[in-house]
Amino acid sequence: MNNIVQSWIPALDGVKAKLQAGAKVADVGCGVGFSTLLMAEAYPQSTFVGFDFHEPSILDARRHAADHGLGERVRFEVASAKDIAETGFDLVTMYDCLHDMGDPQGCATHMRRILSPGGAWMIVEPIAGNNPAENMNPVGRLYYNASTMICVPTSLDQEVGAGLGAQAGEERLSEVIRGGGFASVRRATEGPFNMVLEAR
Template sequence: MTTTQLTTTQLTTTINPAEIEAFAGRVTADTSAWMVTTMAMIGDRLGLWQVFADGAARTTAEFAGQAGISRRYAQEWLSSMASHGYLTYDPATGGFALPAAAVPVLAADSPVYFGGLHQALYGLTAVLDRITDAFRHGNGVPMSEYGDDWWEGLERFTGGAFDHLLPQQWLPAMPAVQRRLEAGAAVADVGCGRGRALIVLAQHFPQSRFTGFDIHPESIAAARQAAAEAGVSDRVVFECLDAAAGLPGTYDVITTFDVIHDAAEPDRLLRAIRAALRTDGRYVCVDINASHELPANAGPLGAYFYGISVLYCLSTSLAQHGAGLGTCGFNEHTARLMCAAAGFGEVRRTEIDNPFNIVYEVSA
């Protein structure tokens, strides 16, 4: 009898019960984490975390009144968050509070704010049926199938890096790029999404001019509106374009932010970027901080990367009959090989310590 033919009773008697119990406990904890993330997303959607941003403790009644929600639902939500340790609870006073270290993560505009990611992950649930079908047939899910929660949440999450890291840490680590932007550069952002990166750059570098390209029409429409609202439409424009087919014009600086690993034709896209980069130009490539070797990616963050690959990165590439690199597919090892094949010069990994991303400065 093979292992696959063993009955449940026979199987459990051949394994140490303590090991089964330990693994069941781990799965229970992981399942609880999904529930906690869902509750945190509800808190973000209703603005509940912001009620606690001042650090003060509140009873259920006080919290419900300030948040404008039902007291009974407030009690259950508070209890869930306190049970997981996101909130503290004082039995003597009945007061709940958000620890100071949790405020930038859950309740404030910061580079480590997770509210946008929670919204984005919730948005992915809408495509689960399509994803499971793709498992059977090897196809993908096109971008048009993903709803507003995914796109809006993704913008909010990545916006923390653009607002708080791009001008303050990433660009100072690339002095040659920063000098060009200060003097006045022609800049293109390939896979610009809703335009947050270029809008931030335009606000910091008024002498430069910026063009964003993306294949997703809804994102381009949102980017144009955001640029108008930010008052930078005079120096930032957005075009719906498949950049792999070639970029119009040439540029001093070209950027991609978590784009190459998603691309249907990453080799062709890199060649197009190289062709559009001026002789002394710079390509700023931000992509996933992962290894080409699976054991080096072991752990919670690696599991997240591979999961988001299944739910979006891999699937949208395969939907275009693409390469399907996946979230971890444009790691440092692969990035160096592919950039060299595309005709770039030096690929320099900047001294940026970020768990999610590697920032490369690539010469023409």
């Protein structure tokens, strides 16, 4: 989780400076809000909205925000990615959840709509090669197991049911993101377990 402010956001083009000056950020698929609150604590000039379709998680996130004294700069709302009505975000973040969505390309299309001109979308996904042979390593095997049990069934249970899974790879993810209308996708950084893509 510390990678968010120590390495991932600094790897994005000009985003850290924007957040330090004051930006509007959406954290989509925020769960109980830890990623949102971590960013809010690191960038006190910026405002943050966490979105998740799971209402019990959002209720927990609101309690966490109050406990951390961040209620004035952080909000949490119940909404699926494609149903977010608010716009004008300078940064949208998505941590390990695009591959779980039934319609990731539809999500990408909507992320482009809610971004302000010049805004960036940071997509953090499990590290993976572009074909199964590249993923035959300890981390890849673990992710394939998790994908079979959790990620793929979750996606298939939603509209479209793309079933990207936890081993989609940069090539396939970039194709999905560009299909949503983004002109550029680049791997900003990576670690042993995640890749960080920047879309504009």
